[in-house]
Amino acid sequence: MRRLLPAFVVALALSLPALAVQPDEVLRDPALETRARAISAELRCLVCQNQSIDDSDAPLARDLRILVRERLTAGDSDREVRDFVVARYGDFVLLRPPVNWQTALLWGGPFLVLLAGIVAIAIAARRRRVEVSTTAPLSDEEKARLAALLEGRDKDL
Known part of the structure; x- marks a missing residue:
């Protein structure tokens, strides 16, 4: 030691x-x-x-x-x-x-990158929301097939 x-x-x-x-x-x-x-x-x-x-x-x-x-x-x-x-x-x-006009990008750059990231996330979330909301409802045939699958009666399907 x-x-x-x-x-x-x-x-x-x-x-x-x-x-x-x-x-x-x-x-x-x-x-x-x-x-x-x-x-x-x-x-x-x-x-x-x-x-x-x-x-x-x-x-x-x-x-x-x-x-x-x-x-x-x-x-x-x-x-x-x-x-x-x-x-x-x-x-x-x-x-x-x-902080002056010559160093504005140096001081404001991080905030611009943060703002661009927030805008990108908002646009991606909005597109995803639009895609989810535009799905068509199930047809009668699809509903019947789903019900059969859930009940275990899928032998004839």
Whole structure:
């Protein structure tokens, strides 16, 4: 059991998400570093595309983290830093892009797919209802044959 404990601790440590911020990137001012981390958490890694630059080990993410910190130390506000990065890389660099006409399909797409699914189900249900309601009633011969089958008199049929 004692031999498994170190392996378990190592496995647990490796499974935790690690921030990719290198020690040489960290700002000395804790307030500025907190602002830099908050901004970095909102910016998409353009290489990974599924992580923030704060979580990515990609060289471009490192460059963006350094750029954010340089802009903050130069005196830019959080908004100015975000606007600067967006001006260079476009809205795609934001993990939560703004709602505007250019991103309308991105934000409205899931709702359009849901609406299309609801309409498809409604049309299929209506067609099925029409098919069921248009069946002709049984003829006298069919009724007699059915009655004979149900009574077990199907010898002559």
